[in-house]
Amino acid sequence: MISKKLRLAMATSVVVPALALGACAKKDSSANNADPATKAKADTSVSGKIVVSGSSTVEPITALVREDFIAQNGNVDISVDGPGTGDGFKLFCNGETDISDASRPIKDEEAQACVDTGVEFIELKIGIDGISVIAPEASPVKCLSFADLYALVGPESEGFTKWTDAEPLAKQLGSNTSFPDANLVITAPGTESGTYDSFVELVIESVGKTRVKDGKIAEDKIGATRADYSASPDDNSIIEGVASDPGGLGWVGFAFADQAEGLKLMPITKDPGGTCVEPSSATIQDGSYPISRSLYIYVNKAKAEQNKALAAFIDFYLDGLDGFVEAADYIPLEDSSTTKSLWTARTVGTQQG
Amino acid sequence: MSIDTTQTAPRPTPPTAPASASQAVSTQIESRRRDLASSAFQLMLIASLMIVLAALLATLASVAPGGLEVLRSRGVADFIQRPFSIRPQQTGVYQGIVGTVTSALIVTLVAFPLGLASAIWIEEYAGDTRISRLINVVIRNLAGVPAIVYGLLGYAIFVAGPFKSITGGRSVLSAGLTLSVLVLPIVIITSAEAIRAVPSSLRDGGYAMGATRWQVTRTLVLPNAIGGILTGTILGLARALGEAAPLILIGAKQSGFSAGNWGDLTGDFTALPVLISDWPTRPVSQWDGVTQALILVTLVIILGINAAGIVLRNRFTDKD
Numbered sequence: 001m002i003s004k005k006l007r008l009a010m011a012t013s014v015v016v017p018a019l020a021l022g023a024c025a026k027k028d029s030s031a032n033n034a035d036p037a038t039k040a041k042a043d044t045s046v047s048g049k050i051v052v053s054g055s056s057t058v059e060p061i062t063a064l065v066r067e068d069f070i071a072q073n074g075n076v077d078i079s080v081d082g083p084g085t086g087d088g089f090k091l092f093c094n095g096e097t098d099i100s101d102a103s104r105p106i107k108d109e110e111a112q113a114c115v116d117t118g119v120e121f122i123e124l125k126i127g128i129d130g131i132s133v134i135a136p137e138a139s140p141v142k143c144l145s146f147a148d149l150y151a152l153v154g155p156e157s158e159g160f161t162k163w164t165d166a167e168p169l170a171k172q173l174g175s176n177t178s179f180p181d182a183n184l185v186i187t188a189p190g191t192e193s194g195t196y197d198s199f200v201e202l203v204i205e206s207v208g209k210t211r212v213k214d215g216k217i218a219e220d221k222i223g224a225t226r227a228d229y230s231a232s233p234d235d236n237s238i239i240e241g242v243a244s245d246p247g248g249l250g251w252v253g254f255a256f257a258d259q260a261e262g263l264k265l266m267p268i269t270k271d272p273g274g275t276c277v278e279p280s281s282a283t284i285q286d287g288s289y290p291i292s293r294s295l296y297i298y299v300n301k302a303k304a305e306q307n308k309a310l311a312a313f314i315d316f317y318l319d320g321l322d323g324f325v326e327a328a329d330y331i332p333l334e335d336s337s338t339t340k341s342l343w344t345a346r347t348v349g350t351q352q353g
Numbered sequence: 354m355s356i357d358t359t360q361t362a363p364r365p366t367p368p369t370a371p372a373s374a375s376q377a378v379s380t381q382i383e384s385r386r387r388d389l390a391s392s393a394f395q396l397m398l399i400a401s402l403m404i405v406l407a408a409l410l411a412t413l414a415s416v417a418p419g420g421l422e423v424l425r426s427r428g429v430a431d432f433i434q435r436p437f438s439i440r441p442q443q444t445g446v447y448q449g450i451v452g453t454v455t456s457a458l459i460v461t462l463v464a465f466p467l468g469l470a471s472a473i474w475i476e477e478y479a480g481d482t483r484i485s486r487l488i489n490v491v492i493r494n495l496a497g498v499p500a501i502v503y504g505l506l507g508y509a510i511f512v513a514g515p516f517k518s519i520t521g522g523r524s525v526l527s528a529g530l531t532l533s534v535l536v537l538p539i540v541i542i543t544s545a546e547a548i549r550a551v552p553s554s555l556r557d558g559g560y561a562m563g564a565t566r567w568q569v570t571r572t573l574v575l576p577n578a579i580g581g582i583l584t585g586t587i588l589g590l591a592r593a594l595g596e597a598a599p600l601i602l603i604g605a606k607q608s609g610f611s612a613g614n615w616g617d618l619t620g621d622f623t624a625l626p627v628l629i630s631d632w633p634t635r636p637v638s639q640w641d642g643v644t645q646a647l648i649l650v651t652l653v654i655i656l657g658i659n660a661a662g663i664v665l666r667n668r669f670t671d672k673d
Contacts, residue, residue: 056634059608060439060635063439063608063609064439064440066439066609067438067439067440067609070611077611077612078609078610078611079606079608079609079610079611079612079621080606080608080609080610081606081607081608081610082607082608233634234633234634235634235636236633236634236636236637239637255636256636259636259637259638259639260637260638261638328439329636
């Protein structure tokens, strides 16, 4: 039988640390209300509910806008979530959400789903995210071309276990980069991620097309990387995986890579022998860094007309757009006037060519 | 529980035993070989315990310094009273605490009575028929079904299914009900074992006095089994509170949202394990400390809920 004393001890062992922690509490709340990211003014006359879902890449921006908005107008109930661009569009076209965050433009079949359910959307480009190719800080590699990346992680690289294994293929593609004599350890996002899709579309497919023309590979193979690498949905574990091996290689969003320690953000050139460009806010914004993608929000037009709070929220979003995008560590658009006029005119449909 | 301590006391040598026999026994007991084997066994047991403790302590040691630092500089009150914020220096676990404690209450209110009633039926009323044996096997299998499957089930029934108008869809009520279904098999199995452990002579005595089955169950079986039954409920509750995967499927929020206050059963919600699965995916350099603080708070709260359950159980079992 457990004695009463022992029981008392057990109960106190739970309560005492909690109290002890509480006793340490500083009652200073001055640091708690951080300055808003921008000077944008929220319409304080509106109230209502706004539901946002979609890309986990864009979520930090929208979450920031939400917080600064409700700090000025607490009568609007806004919920943000980030299950992924694709999942977001499913909810959006079902009419379950008012805004869908996206780290890529809407796909044809997704747009068709919206047409089927009668959801008209306004596509607003809000910022840019570079994709950084990463290696450990001590890596001897100075620069990689798209051809090198294709040779290292493309569909034809399956089975390469050392960097040097990829050299013949890179040579065939016109590159003369010399690879280190190290194990090739790739850690990168999995196929469910928007970062993976963008990397494949921008890098692998552009090189793969010439390989298809030359009859070296079937066309349906170039829409993917090699399958034998360790995939992770978590950017932090990708960074850790790459940094911890001398032969590490991977790719993540610039916002994440830029803040990490022990990494080399690889300078990239589109064509072998071209100018190598390191990712930075400036090179991503002016487009000289070749692996970048645009970030979007999609707004349900009908709901924006019915729900004054939703319209006020988008007004607020675009009013402080560059400040919000920068505060969330992404790159602002060079010129956001197109986005603003699309919203003012409530132009429906995708702006992709 | 009260029997344990008396059994460990060494048994005195029976005084009537012949001297030679008692000598043989004592040499057997004190012989070196015997001694070696038993101390090796004891060592092994202690080593096992150490490994278990080491894992727990390693977890604590890795989160405690950073977590305590955040709690000290921010203040515990501040950290547990603030909702989620995308700014790590402002974020808090208020909505997570509300979600976890509320679902704990729902699980206790739903799974405990249902599980207990099922266990009583199986042990006291069903008898040993083919159907009752089949039900037993099914329940045991259900206890091993992955949590994510219960998440799917909960989504189909409580979020999108027939109960949507009651639960409000993606709500803490749906989450609590799903977790209740998840732990029911555990509660049923442990309760049934506790009921089975009540000696049948007790029941026979009751029946011999002319008591009905309900009277026997209520006055003889349950009072003697209540300790084990509550232990099972506490185990089930602990499992429910640690689950993140089914809640994410139900729609627990992993970013900023406005709802999540006490008593709001049908609005948006989140829970502590869900936050623990989300925060480590955010930029490490900024979210490290608050994530460690979050883990500490979660440990204290789950420990607190379990401790409350244990105190309650001991209150019940003290009566005899």
